[in-house]
Amino acid sequence: MTSSSFAHSPPAMLDAKGLTALIQALAARAYRVIGPTxxxxxxxxxxxxxxxxxxAGWTDYQAPGRYELQRRTDQALFGFAVGPHSWKQFLHPPVERLFTVRKDGEGLAFAECSASNEANESNEAADRVPQKFAFIGVRACELNAIAIQDRVFLAGAWVDRGYALRRRDAFIVAVNCSQAGGTCFCASMQTGPKATEGFDLALTELPAAADGTSGRFVVEAGSAAGADLLAQLAHGEATPADIDAAHAVVARTAQQMGRTMQTDNLKTLLQDNLRHPRWAEVGDRCLSCGNCTMVCPTCFCTTVEDHTDLAGTTAERVRKWDSCFTLDFSWLHGGSVRQSGEARYRQWLTHKLAGWIDQFGTSGCVGCGRCITWCPVGIDITEEVAAIRATPGATTPAGAANGDGNGDGNGRP
Known part of the structure; x- marks a missing residue:
């Protein structure tokens, strides 16, 4: 976890060999080291x-409904934006066994699996031993996403024990962005492109030198653990010129944003326009595939399934990622509350940008742009917000959507 007393410690310099030494030092400390590849x-x-x-040498082209890897003209190691994966998959895994129950001679034996270990899925004892994760290359928007999920899973009366165990020992190496994607809008969400907290170490990759030398990083320690590890690595001191170059990298990236979102009064705007005709327009395009929720680094909806073996001697409960775009997600005794794509999209967007603030005190969007890139029909969350903002107070004529004017088919706003 970040401590402000370390976040402004004198920056250091690492080269590519030093970065490899950092990765190997984390592995030697029994961390599972995860990074972009x-x-x-x-x-x-x-x-x-x-x-x-x-x-090395790769970047990504991103646009609504489009993603393509392209070669760079240099060998930058982090010269890309973000891909389809987020760190959520490790801290809040897509499939997690919660508990198992077995018949024995005395009755039933219950075993809790509070932090699953996929490498030892058949071993219940191993399931209860959390892995120590070290994340390399965490962007500022993703740090904010992790902080949001911390509020969801760790704050309040009910703590998700599995998440808490995985999160507790996570070591985070952030990377300040040197390349914004075509669908990025973190600057307007005030979540990037510079990492300001939530990291143990933060790297800024400097442009290749005049002689072609690349792989030079300005490094900041953001925690006692980060400072301790950095002290054990061979590193140099960052010069004023190095620090200025790092600031220039971040400033340039902030000007490259492919999108913007105006957030002024956004919560009230959306909650006051639940019958806006734009919901019907986007509902006609939306496939309700749930891609946006799967790639989103903050969405946390799940369902549970109970399984038994053929002999009836063992049962288990498994939690899986779910989506508010699936018809069964809002299923009550009389059927689905949100029957149309219009209603489900409206639920997702208004919860993400408005209702989330009521629940957790923050927006659920960090401006990473994944939901735009990985939408098969290229629906753009920033475009939808701008359309509603352009004509606030407009309403769908009564009966125009599924007979009740609001798109859910049963009179609910």
């Missing part, structure tokens, strides 16, 4: 062992 024509988060596993 190229797989299946995308930049995804996976196990890494050195800088050789990072996406």
């Amino acid at each position: 190229v797989r299946d024509d995308a930049i995804v988060y996976d196990d890494i062992a050195s800088v050789d596993d990072l996406p």
Whole structure:
């Protein structure tokens, strides 16, 4: 966790060899080191062992409904925006066994699985031992997403024990963005492109030098653990010129944003326009596929399934990611509350940008742009907000959507 007393400590310098030493030092401390790597024509988060596993020389082209890897003119290690994966998959896994029940001679034996370990899925004892994660290359928007999920899972009376165990020992190496994507809008959400808190170490990759040298990083420590690890690595001191160059990288990225979202009074705007005709327009395009919720780094909706073996001697409860776009998600005794794509999209967007503030004191959007990039029909959350803002107070004629004018088919706003 970040401590402000370390966040402004004198920056240091690491080169590519130093970054490999950092990765290896974390592995030696029993961390599972995860970072960006190229797989299946995308930049995804996976196990890494050195800088050789990072996406050197790659960047990504992103637009509504489009994602493509492209070669850079240099060998930058972090010269891309974000891919389809988020760190959520490790802290809040898509499939998690909650508990198992077995018949024995005395009756039933109950075993809780509070922090699943996929590498040892058949071993219940291992399931209860959380992995220590070290995340390399966490962007500022993603740090904010992790902080939002901390509020969801750790704040309040009910704490998600599995999340708490995985989150407790996580070591985070942030990277300040040097390349904004075509669908990024973190600057307007005040969540990037510079990491300001929530990290143990933060890197800024400097542009290649005149002699072609690349892989130089200005490093800040953001926690006692980060400062301790940095002290054990061979590193240099950042010069004033290095620090100025790092600031210039972030400033340039802030000017590259592919999108913006005006957030002034946004919560009230959306909650006062639940019958706006724009909901019907976007509902006609939306496939209710749930891609936006799957790639979103903050969405947390889940469902549970109970399974038994064929012999009837063992049962388990499994939690899986779900989406407010699935018809069954809002199923009550009389059917689904939100029957139309219009109603489900409206629920997602208004919860993300308005209702979330009521629940958790913050917007649920960090401006990463994934929901825009990975929407098959290119629906743009910033465009939808701008359309409603342009004509506030407009209403869909009564009966125009599923017979009740609001798109859910049963008279609910």
